[in-house]
Amino acid sequence: MSANKKPDRRILHCPLCVKATETLARHLARVCMKDKSPEERQAELQRAKDSTELWTRQGRVWDYRELFRWCPHAPTRRTLVQQLLKKEFLIQNLPPDFDDASLKWPLAERGAQSGDAQDSDTDD
Ligand SMILES: [Zn+2]
Structure with missing residues (x-):
């Protein structure tokens, strides 16, 4: 026993x-x-x-993809995720490079509208 x-x-x-x-x-x-x-x-x-x-x-378990949808503002979402993790919530599908990925994802999902060298400056 x-x-x-x-x-x-x-x-x-x-x-x-x-x-x-x-x-x-x-x-x-x-x-x-x-x-x-x-x-x-x-x-x-x-x-x-x-x-x-x-x-x-x-x-207790959150899906990062849902947080991404509900909270499109990257800095706010990053803060929210950090707070959830700090309070021992579990987050599925968290990008492996979470810190900067939270800033990159919106561009990737919109089909990379910006970020290319195209939109630098068009002076006509
Ligand atoms: Zn009580």
Whole structure:
């Protein structure tokens, strides 16, 4: 038998005050739902567990191609991606050379409208 088995203490967010806690049932009973019935607290606890599961399955992972579509402004998108990564979100299809790729992609998708030597200066 494994002696150093850690108890499964999932961190959940209180649906009412949005505080993260390892002991949500106790938090609800002592703070946010102290006037409610055990059944009502149990329902909120279940709601928090379901929300966390859904977030883990769907909310944590982003697709860079969607971020690209929703956020066409390259510097803003780069900042957004950096913040998401910093907060441990997972990003699929992140360009391998992400830092400068975020500036190059818009040109590539538009069929390289600019960037060629053509548009330098046409003085007529
Ligand atoms: Zn709370």
